[in-house]
Amino acid sequence: MTKRVVVLGGGIGGTTVANRIRKAVESEVASGQVQIQLVDREGVHAYQPGYLMVVFEKMRPEETRRDESALLHRSIQLVKGEVEKVDPAAHKVFLKGGKEIGYDVLVIASGSVIHPELTPGFVEGANSFYDLANAQKLRAALHAFQGGKIVISVAGMPYKCPVAPLEVTFMLDDFLRNRGIRDKSEIHYTYPIPKVFGIDTVAQPMQRLMGERGVNIHVPFNVEKIDPAGKTLKSVEGDTLPYDLLIAIPPHRGADFVGASGLGDKGNWIPTDKFSLRAEGKDDIFVVGDATNIPISKAGSTADYEAEVVTQNVAALVRGEAATARYEGRVYCWIMTGLAQATYIKFDYLHPPHPPTPSFAHYWNKVIYNRTYWDLTARALF
Amino acid sequence: MSAAETGSNPNETKRMLVDARGSWCPGPLMELVRVIQEEPVGTEFELLSSDEGSRKDVPMWLEKAKHQLIEVRAESGYDRYVIRKTH
Numbered sequence: 001m002t003k004r005v006v007v008l009g010g011g012i013g014g015t016t017v018a019n020r021i022r023k024a025v026e027s028e029v030a031s032g033q034v035q036i037q038l039v040d041r042e043g044v045h046a047y048q049p050g051y052l053m054v055v056f057e058k059m060r061p062e063e064t065r066r067d068e069s070a071l072l073h074r075s076i077q078l079v080k081g082e083v084e085k086v087d088p089a090a091h092k093v094f095l096k097g098g099k100e101i102g103y104d105v106l107v108i109a110s111g112s113v114i115h116p117e118l119t120p121g122f123v124e125g126a127n128s129f130y131d132l133a134n135a136q137k138l139r140a141a142l143h144a145f146q147g148g149k150i151v152i153s154v155a156g157m158p159y160k161c162p163v164a165p166l167e168v169t170f171m172l173d174d175f176l177r178n179r180g181i182r183d184k185s186e187i188h189y190t191y192p193i194p195k196v197f198g199i200d201t202v203a204q205p206m207q208r209l210m211g212e213r214g215v216n217i218h219v220p221f222n223v224e225k226i227d228p229a230g231k232t233l234k235s236v237e238g239d240t241l242p243y244d245l246l247i248a249i250p251p252h253r254g255a256d257f258v259g260a261s262g263l264g265d266k267g268n269w270i271p272t273d274k275f276s277l278r279a280e281g282k283d284d285i286f287v288v289g290d291a292t293n294i295p296i297s298k299a300g301s302t303a304d305y306e307a308e309v310v311t312q313n314v315a316a317l318v319r320g321e322a323a324t325a326r327y328e329g330r331v332y333c334w335i336m337t338g339l340a341q342a343t344y345i346k347f348d349y350l351h352p353p354h355p356p357t358p359s360f361a362h363y364w365n366k367v368i369y370n371r372t373y374w375d376l377t378a379r380a381l382f
Numbered sequence: 383m384s385a386a387e388t389g390s391n392p393n394e395t396k397r398m399l400v401d402a403r404g405s406w407c408p409g410p411l412m413e414l415v416r417v418i419q420e421e422p423v424g425t426e427f428e429l430l431s432s433d434e435g436s437r438k439d440v441p442m443w444l445e446k447a448k449h450q451l452i453e454v455r456a457e458s459g460y461d462r463y464v465i466r467k468t469h
Binding site: 350 | 400401402403404405406407408409410411412413415416419420433434435439442443446447
């Protein structure tokens with residue numbers, strides 16, 4: 001009987017895991033013993049790390065999108081549709097419109113969804129770069145900017161790409177200097193905890209860099225609301241910051257169907273075993289990327305490393321073997337520290353990151369990755 | 383598991399486990415700030431952190447945010463913080 005592997009989501013995690021599973025069970029797929037389907041709402045793959053690059057014209061908007069069908073191996077069936085619910089007991093996925101898909105092994109890679117409306121005043125008052133349309137709007141706003149006070153803030157947690165507020169701060173500093181208006185501008189960085197990043201090994205060098213660049217730091221600062229008319233930002237700690245231009249990270253939640261299926265916590269994140277990457281209590285459901293509740297970076301790199309483990313476990317299950325592969329928490333992310341320099345953080349559950357001195361070489365590695373992502377990660381050709 | 387209800391304690395207060403060991407990015411305190419915003423006043427949290435920086439950051443943030451630090455205990459390779467949401 002054919003084993004049915006179904007992947008939900010055509011982002012970084014879903015696409016690379018589907019292609020890797022296909023490679024891992026190539027002969028079974030060729031002989032019809034294993035069938036792989038991937039469900040995606042639009043059938044368009046977005047390279048989300050590219051949005052910040054679009055803001056500062058390091059990438060063109062069209063370079064961040066490709067048809068999902070062009071990235072999936074021809075033997076993987078792409079199903080365009082929006083997931084309404086998963087029924088783990090019946091081993092079925094229900095799509096809006098009435099279609100049902102049965103599965104033997106399910107991989108949920110439904111990512112995170114931005115919810116700017118959860119912060120009062122965000123939609124009217126804040127600029128962001130967490131979707132392509134808003135990245136393009138922010139690019140235009142920065143080009144029209146002639147000087148004043150720019151505030152960078154995190155308006156909700158968790159949010160994907162934890163280093164993004166640092167990156168936009170440093171890139172903005174370079175951008176304003178290049179345009180000759182840095183001396184007419186103030187950059188204010190806020191963060192929800194008493195330092196500029198979550199752990200000291202990263203926070204200390206980043207705070208030093210902010211000092212060198214003349215960035216004003218306001219910590220801890222948890223956004224309560226934005227007043228678009230008065231152009232102020234208010235924190236739950238009781239502080240108020242005026243701004244001329246606000247760049248904020250919107251609140252994120254897991255996909256709606258996760259909640260509707262009874263698979264998620266309050267934020268629709270799926271409780272997931274941090275080593276096996278199984279949804280808790282579900283032997284035949286694995287979770288990849290932002291969709292998990294694991295307390296590590298919601299980032300493409302995380303999804304990429306997790307996909308290696310899930311691939312091995314799914315391949316083992318369809319062959320009737322024990323799924324023993326373990327995710328050790330590996331993540332590797334670049335941090336842009338200007339328009340043409342970067343550092344990186346590399347860590348796992350046992351070893352914290354120690355970012356090296358920023359350099360052009362690290363930046364160039366990121367540029368190369370941006371260009372090769374489609375083959376290297378999405379198509380999983382190497 | 384990053385956050386889970388640990389069941390009842392002697393006072394029947396809801397207590398949540400926030401296992402942030404190995405969380406370097408975004409970090410244990412970011413996890414605590416997230417879950418504390420989602421839960422009702424009176425909830426207790428057991429935060430497990432393997433980041434030494436938490437020894438300074440967690441009390442500092444709790445003081446600023448006016449929540450209560452009930453206990454800090456060193457365990458093998460990590461620290462356990464018991465916290466109550468007070469408002």
